[in-house]
Amino acid sequence: MNLTQFPRRNYVQSATPIEALPAFSKALGGKVNIFIKRDDLLPGCAGGNKTRKLDYCIADALENGADTIITCGAVQSNHCRLTLSWAVKEGMDCHLVLEERVAGSYKKDGSGNNFLFQLMGVKSTTVVPGGSDMLGEMQKLAEQLKKNGKKPYIIPGGASNTIGATGYVACAQEIQQQLFESNLTIDHMVVPSGSAGTHAGIVVGMYGTNAGIPVSGVNVSRKKDVQEELVHKLAVETAERLGMRESLPADQITCFDNYVGEGYSIPTDGMTEAVKLLARTESILLDPVYSGKSMAGLIDLVRNDHFAPGSNVLFLHTGGSPALYAYLDTF
Ligand SMILES: *Cc1c(COP(=O)(O)O)cnc(C)c1O
Numbered sequence: 001m002n003l004t005q006f007p008r009r010n011y012v013q014s015a016t017p018i019e020a021l022p023a024f025s026k027a028l029g030g031k032v033n034i035f036i037k038r039d040d041l042l043p044g045c046a047g048g049n050k051t052r053k054l055d056y057c058i059a060d061a062l063e064n065g066a067d068t069i070i071t072c073g074a075v076q077s078n079h080c081r082l083t084l085s086w087a088v089k090e091g092m093d094c095h096l097v098l099e100e101r102v103a104g105s106y107k108k109d110g111s112g113n114n115f116l117f118q119l120m121g122v123k124s125t126t127v128v129p130g131g132s133d134m135l136g137e138m139q140k141l142a143e144q145l146k147k148n149g150k151k152p153y154i155i156p157g158g159a160s161n162t163i164g165a166t167g168y169v170a171c172a173q174e175i176q177q178q179l180f181e182s183n184l185t186i187d188h189m190v191v192p193s194g195s196a197g198t199h200a201g202i203v204v205g206m207y208g209t210n211a212g213i214p215v216s217g218v219n220v221s222r223k224k225d226v227q228e229e230l231v232h233k234l235a236v237e238t239a240e241r242l243g244m245r246e247s248l249p250a251d252q253i254t255c256f257d258n259y260v261g262e263g264y265s266i267p268t269d270g271m272t273e274a275v276k277l278l279a280r281t282e283s284i285l286l287d288p289v290y291s292g293k294s295m296a297g298l299i300d301l302v303r304n305d306h307f308a309p310g311s312n313v314l315f316l317h318t319g320g321s322p323a324l325y326a327y328l329d330t331f
Helices: 022-027 050-063 078-090 112-119 134-147 162-182 197-208 224-241 269-282 291-303 321-326
Strands: 018-020 033-038 068-074 093-100 124-129 152-154 188-193 215-219 254-256 312-317
Touching (some): 018 162, 022 269, 050 078, 050 162, 050 197, 068 134, 078 093, 078 321, 093 134, 134 152, 162 197, 162 224, 188 291, 197 215, 197 224, 215 291, 224 254, 269 291, 291 312
Parallel strands (some): 033 312, 068 152, 188 215, 215 254
Antiparallel strands (some): 018 033
């Protein structure tokens, strides 16, 4: 797969580390060896997975002559924080449409990512109720901005279209190069599965290069069948855009939905255990909404002997720790 055919901004200057987690693995009984891919250390304000996707999406915006970015997310969205961060670096305006998925959860002076929206000088935030037509809201805003002479470009939630997912195809290639250089074999990979671009991109990148590394997604909001269909659709479209000859088989997509709890962004006991355990064994910060719940899934799978004894399991750390500061009461 030739990824150089698509414009990008080169936000990912060097490979993020793959680290062993010996103390964390031992705390889980030493049955498997857990490794972590540190995408929480990607560039962009406070790091995280959206940087890989925005590398391609913002390049596309600039190719299209945009001077303004509009995107959307939840009230503590890491995607909104990173989109704003890269817009600032590019000298573009950035407007955010925030979905209040949990009623009453938006606080104008809230901490975490919300604080960073203000600190980085967001042009506007529009808060809409949960279940709103987010694309429709962004299009309305785009029409207004056009009337004022601006050239807006809409990036969908999570930058999870085929352009953004290409960033995670690149990540799968990066991982394989690192494994080759360090002579490390990975038997299984676990990734968070939200707006689906990360999961879809990793699967396309692994399958398309015949890596032989099975990938499991841990859901943060949807039911298993709905999420698997969403990831598969995006993976198929992304693979087509990259010119992959065969269609991506549906059985390459596996999701676990038993770690969501009551719903998106609502804390679970498994999440708090995972965040505390990784902090106290390896001093690595997860987040309450995505990586914490995904790691809760990995912990449970290890305890239930899902992986063969002695396996090497790679967890993709997608970032998000600024949101911890909006959840002080939970911890
Ligand atoms: C967006 C996000 C995810 C999920 O990635 P998707 O591509 O939306 O599935 C995981 N972790 C963090 C920290 C995120 O911000």
